Amino acid sequence: MASSRERAFRALATIGTSLDGYIARTDGDIEWLNERGAQAGDTGYDDFMARVDTVVMGRNTYEKVLTFGFWPYEGKRVAVLSTKLSTSDPNVTVHPTLDGLLDALAAAGAKNVYADGGQIIQTFLREGILDEITITTAPVLLGAGIPLFGRLDRDIDLTRGDTRALGGGFVQTTYTVNPGATG
């Protein structure tokens, strides 16, 4: 069982998915999301980013971000959780273990951490260290892809916050994650 870890930061996620729960096609493609997202209007992303001082991502998300052609996290501390990544990129620190990552976040004084990407969201959920998640659902079924959520060793209850209809047929709901029983 995951136990509640001592930590000084809140972990927040915001992510877009298809109606069938995929964050990307199997090959990583998110054009289906971007093309529809252009009609969504204000998704709240800028407000979200203004709340966080630190971004944590896995290697897949990091490598996807590198394809954007610009660095979207200027002014944020960025940490990559990966056992494989080797990089001299001065924008990020790399942490091969979750405990090492959490120690580094504590040492850096992180207060509000963006859990960015499916792998980090799944890891943080399993470990009981995700506090809030905003899901923005696109009105499309893909039939296959990289799922937002994964296996768990217990049910995880959430409390619904705001729900709103965006442009382009998107629906956005924010949930807080209820603390589980400590194991």
Place this chain on the structure above:
Amino acid sequence: MASSRERAFRALATIGTSLDGYIARTDGDIEWLNERGAQAGDTGYDDFMARVDTVVMGRNTYEKVLTFGFWPYEGKRVAVLSTKLSTSDPNVTVHPTLDGLLDALAAAGAKNVYADGGQIIQTFLREGILDEITITTAPVLLGAGIPLFGRLDRDIDLTRGDTRALGGGFVQTTYTVNPGATG
């Protein structure tokens, strides 16, 4: 590719899911949904049922309904799509093929058909014969179970209708299914 079939009825679905897209646990259990559903308030189910004259389901859903201890579809035509089911139940007709089912619905003059359960929803989506789906999402992650959606041979676009927050942290959104290209 699925082609648009000639048909005289509209097919509608309404279904509850977990936030990670499961309609039941792997063993078919839906107690997690029922216990939370008690706090949802009016889910619109009675209004929905008043719109339909016919219910179509797969064998798994039929066998689940039999465990309820009462027959919830009094006054509705009920058709089961199954190659395996053999029953003398006077409440239902059984159809081993989709074409046979559709012919029977046409012959019976079905106008508004409830596509009930994950298998029928997936089959109707793949075949291009689902017109509308209402998804009522419970604020819980199960981590595993029977998924609402399945594989597709193409993207399926939907148009969002009403979105509303129900009690108990449920969110309910109705989508119409956009006609796909005929194959």
